[in-house]
Amino acid sequence: MNSLGGIRSWPASWRSATKTTASMTTPETVTKVAQVLTVAGSDSGAGAGIQADLKVCAARGVYCASVITAVTAQNTRGVQSVHLLPPQFVSEQLKSVLSDFEFDVVKTGMLPSPEIVEVLLQNLSDFPVRALVVDPVMVSTSGHVLAGSSILSIFKERLLPIADIITPNVKEASALLGGVRIETVAEMRSAAKSLHEMGPRFVLVKGGDLPGSSDSVDVYFDGKVFHELRSPRITTRNTHGTGCTLASCIAAELAKGSSMLSAVKVAKRFVDNALSYSKDIVIGSGMQGPFDHFLGLKKDTQTYRRSTFNPDDLFLYAVTDSRMNIKWNRSIVDAVKAAVEGGATIIQLREKEAETREFLEEAKSCVEICRSRGVCLLINDRIDIALACDADGVHVGQSDMPVDLVRSLLGPDKIIGVSCKTPEQAHQAWKDGADYIGSGGVFPTNTKANNRTIGLDGLREVCKASELPVVAIGGIGISNAESVMRIDAPNLKGVAVVSALFDQECVLTQTRKLHKTLKESKRDH
Numbered sequence: 410m411n412s413l414g415g416i417r418s419w420p421a422s423w424r425s426a427t428k429t430t431a432s433m434t435t436p437e438t439v440t441k442v443a444q445v446l447t448v449a450g451s452d453s454g455a456g457a458g459i460q461a462d463l464k465v466c467a468a469r470g471v472y473c474a475s476v477i478t479a480v481t482a483q484n485t486r487g488v489q490s491v492h493l494l495p496p497q498f499v500s501e502q503l504k505s506v507l508s509d510f511e512f513d514v515v516k517t518g519m520l521p522s523p524e525i526v527e528v529l530l531q532n533l534s535d536f537p538v539r540a541l542v543v544d545p546v547m548v549s550t551s552g553h554v555l556a557g558s559s560i561l562s563i564f565k566e567r568l569l570p571i572a573d574i575i576t577p578n579v580k581e582a583s584a585l586l587g588g589v590r591i592e593t594v595a596e597m598r599s600a601a602k603s604l605h606e607m608g609p610r611f612v613l614v615k616g617g618d619l620p621g622s623s624d625s626v627d628v629y630f631d632g633k634v635f636h637e638l639r640s641p642r643i644t645t646r647n648t649h650g651t652g653c654t655l656a657s658c659i660a661a662e663l664a665k666g667s668s669m670l671s672a673v674k675v676a677k678r679f680v681d682n683a684l685s686y687s688k689d690i691v692i693g694s695g696m697q698g699p700f701d702h703f704l705g706l707k708k709d710t711q712t713y714r715r716s717t718f719n720p721d722d723l724f725l726y727a728v729t730d731s732r733m734n735i736k737w738n739r740s741i742v743d744a745v746k747a748a749v750e751g752g753a754t755i756i757q758l759r760e761k762e763a764e765t766r767e768f769l770e771e772a773k774s775c776v777e778i779c780r781s782r783g784v785c786l787l788i789n790d791r792i793d794i795a796l797a798c799d800a801d802g803v804h805v806g807q808s809d810m811p812v813d814l815v816r817s818l819l820g821p822d823k824i825i826g827v828s829c830k831t832p833e834q835a836h837q838a839w840k841d842g843a844d845y846i847g848s849g850g851v852f853p854t855n856t857k858a859n860n861r862t863i864g865l866d867g868l869r870e871v872c873k874a875s876e877l878p879v880v881a882i883g884g885i886g887i888s889n890a891e892s893v894m895r896i897d898a899p900n901l902k903g904v905a906v907v908s909a910l911f912d913q914e915c916v917l918t919q920t921r922k923l924h925k926t927l928k929e930s931k932r933d934h
């Protein structure tokens with residue numbers, strides 16, 4: 410805030426998220442969490458207002474507390490009714506959280522009456538905060554008045570002058586400027602300039618609703634320099650809450666320590682990504698659908714997906730090999746198709762020599778094939794490829810990326826497997842959050858040069874120690890699969906094979922044969 414030094418007074422140490430303080434007896438680690446307070450209205454449809462603000466901050470890794478100014482009965486068709494909270498009660502909420510938390514940023518949305526703005530101003534002067542983001546919400550996109558002209562004078566005279574940034578859309582900018590016409594980018598610029606004269610340190614005039622513009626242009630003004638933030642307009646009905654989302658994202662980025670311009674740029678990109686990821690989702694029957702703040706409801710990930718990892722999937726684990734595919738003149742996709750058709754219960758793409766772009770395209774096709782048949786597909790080593798093709802998981806070795814880091818990148822629902830030769834490694838894999846281990850090489854193999862073999866005894870030892878299900882790997886084929894499955898270990902769920910399937914004339918036939926052998930050995934036990 411201007412009067413308080415605002416975001417200019419950011420502490421130098423701010424960027425280190427974790428600080429360690431020594432206490433008398435034990436050192437104590439304190440993790441600082443960036444914190445935003447949103448002061449806004451509730452949207453029962455949860456696309457805008459408080460609900461959007463909470464989702465954005467969660468998506469951006471920032472804690473968000475919420476003071477509710479009004480409750481709206483609102484859905485994708487419009488606003489049916491608005492209930493204002495008594496100013497005294499808004500004040501009690503403000504006091505409650507401002508006296509307790511250490512907010513980095515306060516963001517305001519719907520402030521429906523001058524009395525509510527008044528209690529906000531009073532509380533901000535009692536409990537100074539570092540930065541204030543004001544989204545001067547007045548009219549919903551559906552045309553409903555959320556804050557009438559009665560708030561204009563207190564906004565202009567007392568709220569805007571202490572704001573670090575204001576983010577009006579074109580209609581709100583026009584209302585704040587006494588009804589000037591804003592229909593072009595040039596008029597947005599001059600509006601931004603006039604609004605800046607009212608006192609906020611930065612102004613962002615949003616052009617989402619600018620008529621007849623093929624790009625979506627926002628005009629940013631810092632008092633000296635204009636920036637036009639431009640992105641192609643996304644054709645979608647799901648634009649409900651874009652404004653709240655943008656302002657909350659700016660607040661979240663500021664709370665983490667960004668400069669204003671970079672916070673605004675990140676926020677614009679966040680809205681843009683969220684809109685394009687969810688442009689075709691259908692939520693509600695009205696003209697103004699909400700979008701997905703977590704960027705997760707991608708259409709192509711809504712197809713069939715297993716809810717949890719099933720250890721029995723390790724039964725016939727097929728691992729592809731780029732050299733073998735080249736040798737037999739097969740594409741990865743053809744190799745995978747044949748293996749799945751022959752009875753492989755899980756696939757791992759291990760394509761050490763592949764070019765990234767080509768591999769990604771092939772991996773995407775393999776995901777489609779496997780998903781349509783209910784078979785999981787994992788990627789060896791390449792976390793980036795796994796994320797990009799939305800594979801079911803990854804398999805990593807001891808010298809690849811650490812499993813706990815892989816888990817944090819892939820999230821809680823993906824499968825992670827780790828190669829382990831020793832009981833200690835197996836125990837560590839479990840502690841780090843893996844789902845299964847691959848243990849071997851059981852027998853000598855050409856696929857991995859200089860790989861120490863552990864033999865059936867070594868495999869048994871690892872299985873005994875392992876809290877996780879195990880798949881055996883290394884030199885296993887039709888002739889020796891039975892001997893592997895016969896070791897006395899209930900958590901040994903299957904065998905992983907490379908050459909036995911893929912260094913062969915016909916992948917389909919070999920997979921069928923191995924499947925039969927494994928089934929027989931299971932039946933005999």
Ligand SMILES: Nc1ncnc2c1ncn2[C@@H]1O[C@H](COP(=O)(O)OP(=O)(O)OP(=O)(O)O)[C@@H](O)[C@H]1O
Pocket residue numbers: 457548549550577578579615616617618619625626627640641642643644645648649650651652653654655677680681684
């Ligand atoms: N169809 C679209 N494609 C791309 N970006 C868009 C689109 N619609 C809005 N935006 C962007 O979303 C942000 C919010 O702008 P907008 O002018 O819609 O705010 P608003 O009217 O306050 O939003 P709300 O719908 O929440 O009331 C801006 O960065 C704008 O450029």
Ligand SMILES: Cc1ncc(CO)c(N)n1
Pocket residue numbers: 449450451452457458459481483518519546548549550555649650651652653
């Ligand atoms: C509660 C609420 N706040 C803000 C907006 C603006 O999108 C809305 N539609 N509803």
Ligand SMILES: [Mg+2]
Pocket residue numbers: 550578617618648651652
């Ligand atoms: Mg809009």
